Amino acid sequence: MPLLTVRAIDAQKPRARPYKLTIDRGLQLRIAPDGARTLLVRYTVKGSEVERQYRLSQEYGEGPGQLKLAAACAEAARIRALARDGVDWPAQEEARLRAEATAREQADRQDGLTVAKALREYVENKRRAKDGLPLKARTKADYLAMIEPGRTSKTGKQFADGELYPIAEKLLPKLTADDIRGVHTALMKISQRQAVYAMQVLRAMLRWHGVVVPGNPLGRDTAGRDRIVLASSPGNPSPIPPERLGAWWRASAVAPSRVAADYYRFQLLTGCRGGEIHGNKRYGYEPIKVGDVDRQVGKLVLRDTKNRSDHKLLLSRQALEIAQRHCTGKKPEDPLFPIVDARKTLAWIDARAGTSVQGHGLRATFASIAEELVSGGALKRMLNHAAGGDVTLGHYVGKSEAQLRAAWQAVADFIEAAAGVEADPPPSSPVRTSVQHARRRLSKASVPGRAVVRSAH
Incomplete structure (x- = not known):
């Protein structure tokens, strides 16, 4: 039986401040100054020492949509019984109502959304x-x-x-x-x-x-x-064939447009994407500018690249010579390679060298050469590929600037060797030792395109 009768409850009048009445075990009635009568259930879930409170959705009363005393007592007894068994029904109900409200809001927002x-x-x-x-x-x-x-x-x-x-x-x-x-x-x-x-x-x-x-x-x-299985599409790299690499490099040295030819040579020596070098006005990508090249230490930084990170290029002697040539007499804000469309020059080089490489194929050529000369970790950093889920490369393997510079230099020397070009780096070069080491390895190959034993960096 309830602790209070209906008559006793009805006799209670609103006060200046809200107050509560206990009308049954674990069931209280809150009477607000405006006369609103709210039912509150107090319970403790098995395994917890915290007493919780839940407001029933209906007000107390005898009118339509209101909860009568007997029904309120029964609902409070049900919630408390579940709590003794370890079930927090009010929390589950609130979560369900929130999920339904979110679903309704989402459906309303999506109505008319194509x-x-x-x-x-x-x-x-x-x-x-x-x-x-x-x-x-x-x-x-x-x-x-x-x-x-x-x-x-x-x-x-x-x-x-x-x-x-x-x-x-x-x-x-x-x-x-x-x-x-x-x-x-x-x-x-x-x-x-x-x-x-x-x-x-x-x-x-x-x-x-x-x-x-x-x-x-x-x-x-x-x-x-x-399910539709989204299998990774196999790549289709189209590098310069090893046996034509020397011919391509020699042809690029005598191409009609020196600027366009040097742009392609620079791409091959660094492994950059074309858009990272010449930019793209349509998408707001800035080209490499003269002021970006640090000629004293032979490096430049590409900002906000494809994977949203900066990429540091440690220029080989050959790449630095090209950059210095195109920096001379220009302002810092001028583009390093002021080209609009260099494809005719590449077609000319291909025709003379007997190749069919396209712009991105030069990046593939760089990667194919480097794969034989340097470690996988160094190659990944040279190409500016994210480590992704590779814990070893992402958290344990570090490459110093000296190691990466030597790796870029080894690729450049391999290309020159393929073309029959040999020139010692100046005595002051910081990578003389590593270059000589790479050349000793290159000299063991009977033909320029032959695979070279991988070095351990």
């Missing part, structure tokens, strides 16, 4: 978890191109639609697993690389928005038989 709008919002607001930086301009452009229709060039050539264009106007709440599979299947007929990239972007966008697609083939919880 895949295209959702991707644009993702591109503008996405921040990297490890450093809070936004996506790079080039990355944003690549993602947004996926939802654009194919354009027509001035000559009438029709370009293909973006990878996600078929579902660009699909409302997010209406997006189905079949829609995703259909896009993936169509893209696989064109290119596995395109298909994987598009699905990775779509998956990231859906997760960022918190969209749950029933049976989502990109979801972690989907059964393996129904």
Whole structure:
């Protein structure tokens, strides 16, 4: 039986300050100055010494939507009984209500939100978890191109639609697993690389928005038989063939455009990406400027590169000579290589050398040469590749500037040796010893393109 009767409770009047009445074991009634009557359940969960309080959702009373005394006592007894068994029902109920409210808010926000709008919002607001930086301009452009229709060039050539264009106007709440599979299947007929990239972007966008697609083939919880497996696309490096390396280097020395040829030579000697050297106005990437080159110590720093980190280049003697040549007579803010389009020069070099290398192929050539001359850890740092999940490289292996400079110098000397060019570094060179060591190893190869025994750095 309740400690107080209905009549005794009704006789209580509001006061200037709120006060409480105990009407049953663990059940209190709070009476506010405005007359509102709130029911409070006090309980202690098994295994805990902290007494907790839960406010019932309905007010006390006999009217519609109110909780009568007998029902209030029964509800309090139920909650307290569960607590004695170790179940915190009020906490579970609050968590459920919060989740439902969040889901409703998300559904309301997504109402009218298409895949295209959702991707644009993702591109503008996405921040990297490890450093809070936004996506790079080039990355944003690549993602947004996926939802654009194919354009027509001035000559009438029709370009293909973006990878996600078929579902660009699909409302997010209406997006189905079949829609995703259909896009993936169509893209696989064109290119596995395109298909994987598009699905990775779509998956990231859906997760960022918190969209749950029933049976989502990109979801972690989907059964393996129904899941789209995003296998890493195999690379397709196209370096200069070892037997043509010397011919390419000699041809680049006599190319009609000295600036363009030196730009490509510098790329081969450093392993840089082309955009890191000449910049890209469309995406706001600055080119290497004269003032960026520290000619005294032979190094320069590339700012905010593809993986959002700075990259220090320790220039070999040959790369420094090229940089010094193009720094002479220029202002610090002038670009080191003032080129607009150097592809004609590269085509000229390829024709003369009997090669077919493209710009990024020079980075692949650098990597292919270095892989035979230096350790994997040094090569990864020379190419400015993130350590990722590699605990050994990321947390234990350190490379000094002297070691990395020697590695770049070994690659440059290998290229010169392939072209039949030999020149000793000046006596004051800080890397004379390491260069001579690399040359002793190179002299053991009967042909310039032959694999060299890996050195331990």
